[in-house]
Amino acid sequence: MDKYYGLVGSATEDLSSRWKAHGYYMTFSQAAVYPIYFRNTNIWDSMTVLFSKDKYAGVDFLMRPLFEGVTKFEWCMLDLDSRAWRFRLTTFESTVEYLHSRTNDPSQERAKRLSAAIASLKERGIHRMPHMKQMCEELANIHGDKWYSFFRYFSKIVHAEFEDWGRYDVSLGEAEQDDGITPSPEHSANCKALATYLQMRNIILMGTLFEPMKYGGVEELEAAWSLLFYSLLEDEEGNASQ
Numbered sequence: 001m002d003k004y005y006g007l008v009g010s011a012t013e014d015l016s017s018r019w020k021a022h023g024y025y026m027t028f029s030q031a032a033v034y035p036i037y038f039r040n041t042n043i044w045d046s047m048t049v050l051f052s053k054d055k056y057a058g059v060d061f062l063m064r065p066l067f068e069g070v071t072k073f074e075w076c077m078l079d080l081d082s083r084a085w086r087f088r089l090t091t092f093e094s095t096v097e098y099l100h101s102r103t104n105d106p107s108q109e110r111a112k113r114l115s116a117a118i119a120s121l122k123e124r125g126i127h128r129m130p131h132m133k134q135m136c137e138e139l140a141n142i143h144g145d146k147w148y149s150f151f152r153y154f155s156k157i158v159h160a161e162f163e164d165w166g167r168y169d170v171s172l173g174e175a176e177q178d179d180g181i182t183p184s185p186e187h188s189a190n191c192k193a194l195a196t197y198l199q200m201r202n203i204i205l206m207g208t209l210f211e212p213m214k215y216g217g218v219e220e221l222e223a224a225w226s227l228l229f230y231s232l233l234e235d236e237e238g239n240a241s242q
Contacts, residue, residue: 001189004224008196009048011203011215012041018213029084030210033076036087037206040069044199056191063195064154068132070198071151073205074142075135080209083129089121090129150194193228200225 026034043066050058076083092114099111129135136148200221207214215221 001192001228004221004228005051005192005196007217007221007224008200008203011217011221012044012199015203015206015213015215016041022212024210024212026210029080032084032088033073033080034206034209036069036073036076037202037209040066040073040199040202043069044195044202047195051192051195054188056188059191059195060154060157063191063198064151064158066195066198067151067154070201070205071132071135071139071147072129073202074139075129077205077208078138085121085126086129089118089126092118092121093128189232193232197225 043062047059047062047066050056050062072087076087096111096114096118099107099114102108130138132151133148136143136151137145139147203215203221204218207218
């Protein structure tokens with residue numbers, strides 16, 4: 001686990017340094033989609049801070065936006081030239097909704113410009129991105145048919161209170177509360193493994209989108225993930241048989 005986590009962390013740092021050191025020309029489709037990579041990476045960077053402090057409840061909370069971001073990136077890359085427009089239309093509409101919630105004049109002027117762009121795209125037959133379930137179903141060949149179930153799981157975690165009452169004295173109306181500060185080894189490993197896998201996919205997708213950002217050690221990352229995955233699977237099967 002530590003080796004895999006370290007490899008993905010090093011790859012992320014390498015790509016960040018490469019991006020800062022060069023000025024790249026991109027096509028429209030590439031320029032429309034590449035910000036997803038950096039949004040996902042910012043979430044990953046936040047996770048690494050939480051991992052270093054064993055704050056796994058916080059990592060669980062961030063798993064959903066990272067999962068969602070990688071899924072959108074994967075979906076766009078299935079047909080980049082057409083789906084980049086759909087991604088851009090969806091972000092325009094979300095931005096307009098946000099700007100309408102504000103009251104200052106500059107925001108409303110920008111909302112008008114974006115609304116005009118939205119109308120133009122729709123006249124050309126461009127549609128919003130589909131809902132998450134459909135995107136997950138379209139990615140079954142890559143991630144399997146349980147991908148949407150993972151999304152629903154993380155969606156529920158976001159709303160969980162992480163309370164575990166160890167003992168409740170009815171007569172006194174008092175309880176001992178386990179605050180869950182120390183995660184179980186199984187939870188720690190599974191949480192770190194999935195977060196690292198998502199960032200690995202983020203790195204691979206960026207290299208597929210834009211050749212100059214292709215990471216040369218992808219095969220090593222995938223090999224480390226494969227070893228870890230089957231190790232975790234054996235542990236899970238062993239626990240189930242006990």
